[in-house]
Amino acid sequence: MRIGVIGTGRIGTFHARTLSRHREVGSLILTDADPARAQELAHQLGETAAPGVDEIFAWGVDAVVIATATSAHAELIGRAARSGLPVFCEKPVALDLPGTLQALAEVERAGTTLQMGFQRRFDTGYAGAREAVLAGRLGRLHTVRALTSDPAPPPAGWLPLSGGLFRDTLIHDFDMVRWVTGREVRDVYAAGSDAGPAAFRDADDLDTAAAVLALDDGALVAATATRLNGAGYDVRMELAGELDQIVVGLDDRTPIASTEPTGPPAADKPWTGFLERFGPAYEAELRAFVEVVRGERANPCDGREALQALRVAEACERSRREHRPVPLAEIPDAGPGTR
Numbered sequence: 565m566r567i568g569v570i571g572t573g574r575i576g577t578f579h580a581r582t583l584s585r586h587r588e589v590g591s592l593i594l595t596d597a598d599p600a601r602a603q604e605l606a607h608q609l610g611e612t613a614a615p616g617v618d619e620i621f622a623w624g625v626d627a628v629v630i631a632t633a634t635s636a637h638a639e640l641i642g643r644a645a646r647s648g649l650p651v652f653c654e655k656p657v658a659l660d661l662p663g664t665l666q667a668l669a670e671v672e673r674a675g676t677t678l679q680m681g682f683q684r685r686f687d688t689g690y691a692g693a694r695e696a697v698l699a700g701r702l703g704r705l706h707t708v709r710a711l712t713s714d715p716a717p718p719p720a721g722w723l724p725l726s727g728g729l730f731r732d733t734l735i736h737d738f739d740m741v742r743w744v745t746g747r748e749v750r751d752v753y754a755a756g757s758d759a760g761p762a763a764f765r766d767a768d769d770l771d772t773a774a775a776v777l778a779l780d781d782g783a784l785v786a787a788t789a790t791r792l793n794g795a796g797y798d799v800r801m802e803l804a805g806e807l808d809q810i811v812v813g814l815d816d817r818t819p820i821a822s823t824e825p826t827g828p829p830a831a832d833k834p835w836t837g838f839l840e841r842f843g844p845a846y847e848a849e850l851r852a853f854v855e856v857v858r859g860e861r862a863n864p865c866d867g868r869e870a871l872q873a874l875r876v877a878e879a880c881e882r883s884r885r886e887h888r889p890v891p892l893a894e895i896p897d898a899g900p901g902t903r
Contacts (some may be wrong), residue, residue, distance in 0.1 A: 565589050565857065568620035569629045570640060572596040572605045575654060575846075576631030578839055582850050583629070584609045589854060595620055597632070621647055627857045628652070629850075633725060634659055638667040641678060641867075645670045650677035652853040656735060657870050659727040661896060664874055668867045679853050679863050680870040682739045684799075686848035689812040693803060694744045702805025705745060708785040709802040710737040713793035715819075715836065717760075723767035729756065730773060730877040730884075733789045738777075738876040739869065740801060741787070747779040748872075751891040754880035760792050775880045795819035796834030797841055871897060 565588055569580045572594055583589050592611040596602035599615055606613035614620055620628065621643065628644045630637055630653040638658040644651045651671075657664040657680070671678045684690050697705060712733050718726070726732040742748065756770035764771045771792050777785035796819030801812040819834035821827075835841045855861045875895040883890040 565627070565854065566591050566593065566625045567627050567629060568593045568595070568614075568625040569631065570595055570617055570620060571631035571633075571636075572598075572602045573631065574839070576629075577605055578843075578846060579629055579631055579652075579850060580605060580609060580611070582847050583854075584611060586851065586854055588858065593620055593623060593625060617643075621649075625649065627853070629853075630654060634727060635725060638663040641667040642670040645674035645676045645678070648674065648676060650679075650853075650857050652679045652681065652850065654681040655739075655870055656680075656727065656731060656874055657867055659731065661874065661878060664867075664871055665896075665898065668871060671867055677856060677863055678867040679849075679856055680865045680867060681849060682736065682743075682865050682870070682873070683842050683845040683849050684736055684740050685743055685865055686845040686852070687812075687842060688844075690740055690744060690801065693801060693810055693812050694746075696808075696810055697745055697803060697805075701808055702803060702810065703807030705781075705783050705803060705805045707802075707804040708741060708745065708783065709800075710741060710785065710787040711798065711800055712737055712789045713798040714789075714791045715793050715796050717763065717771065717791045720761075720763035720767070723763060723769050726769070728768075728881060729770040729789055729791070730754070730775070730880040731874065733791075734773060734775065734787055734880070735873045735877045737787045737789070737801070739873040741777065741779075741785050741876075742869075742872060744801065744803070745779060745783065747781050747783065749785075749876050749879075749892050750778045750780045751889055752777050752876065752879045752883050753889045754883040756884045764791075770884075773880075773884070775883070777876070793819070795821075796831070797837050798835070799838075799841060 594602045594606045595614040603613040627650045630640050754775035756773040758764045760771035772790040774788045817831050821830035879890040
């Protein structure tokens with residue numbers, strides 16, 4: 565199997581290294597907006613570098629992995645679909661709903677495969693929580709608390725390209741809420757703060773946000789995110805039901821300290837970032853993609869799943885700007901002329 569990897573930044577490099585070790589992947593073709601960066605990685609891995617995206621398609625590959633800037637995702641998904649190629653793409657499909665719907669329509673017309681990179685679906689902790697909820701271990705689920713806290717802001721120049729805190733960061737939590745609980749979001753109320761570094765205000769972005777989600781069975785979700793968590797990288801989900809309560813992401817590296825005399829000690833080595841915390845999950849999702857390409861399993865996270873998480877993020881952004889609750893029914897889940 566020959567796979568084209570488009571984008572060799574931080575996550576693209578991780579994906580390329582993972583795929584280069586896979587026994588079912590014979591070779592890779594790497595390309596990047598910075599050709600020298602792709603060339604250097606190809607040299608390290610013993611793979612081939614291409615001068616541009618055109619060569620990825622012209623030289624012939626069996627599948628494509630997209631790890632570029634988000635603004636390029638939709639066009640590349642469409643191009644791969646028109647070429648009849650299965651695609652793995654980092655979230656999101658696009659920064660807005662029209663772009664997302666257009667890309668998904670291209671995939672549907674072509675009858676090809678699009679697997680989205682929501683790596684938390686492959687994390688052992690989240691998978692265990694899903695099993696517990698669906699097996700009824702918690703009884704009726706009434707409360708969920710989800711959080712994603714980055715230890716430091718990203719580069720200021722990246723913020724205007726990110727789509728904002730709801731679409732870039734909390735979208736993972738929104739996907740997990742749907743996946744773990746098996747329920748849909750009915751309506752949201754969200755707020756945000758840009759009181760931290762000026763770069764967030766300059767980019768019309770937030771450094772901290774919170775959302776209350778009502779699910780279609782009456783359960784309530786509180787989801788928060790920040791890019792200013794100096795203690796370390798912190799991603800957790802707590803689920804409380806009438807029979808039991810469980811938590812994802814609480815271990816000896818969770819960057820939180822108890823003020824209780826008998827509480828657990830602060831982590832000696834807190835998580836530093838998403839690649840360290842979710843490294844095994846990233847590897848697992850690419851193993852799944854190779855199996856999907858080989859026809860050995862069904863797609864574990866298609867574009868419609870990504871669309872639903874984006875709809876929640878869009879509703880939150882509308883809610884915080886307009887200071888009102890927003891029903892998900894306000895956010896379209898299909899374009900003109902589609903279902």
